[in-house]
Amino acid sequence: MSITDHPYPAPEGILIGHLTPGTAAWEEARAGLSITATEIAAVVGLSPWMSRFSLWHKKAGLPTPPFEMNPAVEWGNRLEDVVAQKWEDEHPGLLAAPAGTWRHRARDWQRATPDRLIYESPRNVFEVPEKAVALLEVKTSPFGDEWGPAGSDTIPIHYRCQVMWQMDTLGLHRTHFAVLISGHDYREYTVDYDADEASMLRDAAERFLRTVRDGERPDIDGDTATYQTIRVQPDGLEDRDVEIPFGLVCRWDDAYAALAKASADLTQVRGEVLDLIGNGKRAVCEGRRIAYRTVRDGHTHSLNPYTHREDNAA
Structure with a gap:
């Protein structure tokens, strides 16, 4: 049973x-x-x-x-x-x-x-x-x-x-x-x-x-x-324009502008970190692991951040 x-x-x-x-x-x-x-x-x-x-x-x-x-x-x-x-x-x-x-x-x-x-x-x-x-x-x-x-x-x-x-x-x-x-x-x-x-x-x-x-x-x-x-709420597609509030448009523009700036800032800081790593594998600061580099055919393939979990596990 x-x-x-x-x-x-x-x-x-x-x-x-x-x-x-x-x-x-x-x-x-x-x-x-x-x-x-x-x-x-x-x-x-x-x-x-x-x-x-x-x-x-x-x-x-x-x-x-x-x-x-x-x-x-x-x-x-x-x-x-x-x-x-x-x-x-x-x-x-x-x-x-x-x-x-x-x-x-x-x-x-x-x-x-x-x-x-x-x-x-x-x-x-x-x-x-x-x-x-x-x-x-x-x-x-x-x-x-x-x-x-x-x-x-x-x-x-x-x-x-x-x-x-x-x-x-x-x-x-x-x-x-x-x-x-x-x-x-x-x-x-x-x-x-x-x-x-x-x-x-x-x-x-x-x-x-x-x-x-x-x-x-x-x-x-x-x-x-x-x-x-x-x-998943809309069902189908109608070829028509929908007027939206001006305040919402301002928030839309501001959010995408902030995203573009954040993306540019991230690209810049990634470049600076990668430049300092050179041929090394990891970027560290006062014992904390910040990022690691992977290599393919002798050249940098990717630069990856250590997550908080990965840093603690290390």
Whole structure:
């Protein structure tokens, strides 16, 4: 019998079902005027993947860019079971079972799909575990910049929003994180439920859903997700002119002028750095690596900046 077949007692939330991501049933459970745990960070402007503007259009039933699988998402999915098993190995006596999709018992619009529910392991195949004691979130990350020391509760802020929403939805009070960084750095974190944070997120979600019902579209911001959402709104092409405000034209001109100047400044500083490197490989300053040179057929092929992460790793 698989762990998903066990009749595990439910937490306080209501189980909608064990749905496969990307299926019609999964999309239906997340559709309409509801807010999921992966969406709540966008509601409060803290999501790295979507903006309030893009989420608003999704909830209003308007066109949004299609989801595109990328290597980070693919390998995160492939490694989830492996990392979850590592957590179980590190915690004898505890079982991390697939959680399914849930809604809050009183607020139908509050939804969550945690990675795992944590139970005390049954002593035999006939024993049913007691009520879930906590949640487990499994993450993979190429870098550890936003993650604090192992064992702390210092995690990326959008993940904190996510698990606070999950705990509030299911009625649980602790979330454990199993995190694999750079493919080899395994860490664990623990986040406890905070009633004030949860209340703030609920209030923000209710205000956001009210704007959807009232047709109050958020202002356009500088988030890439916002621009990509605007791109998919028009349907077709009409050969006509559209008058736009003079103030917007001024901002357009200023932005492109600033971009051109920044591009020229970057070209100049790259030339100065490359000139000083000469036949060397790296430009450094007081122990900090600034840039490195690649060579092809004896000549400079490229000059690349060291990112903050690469500099720290070195």
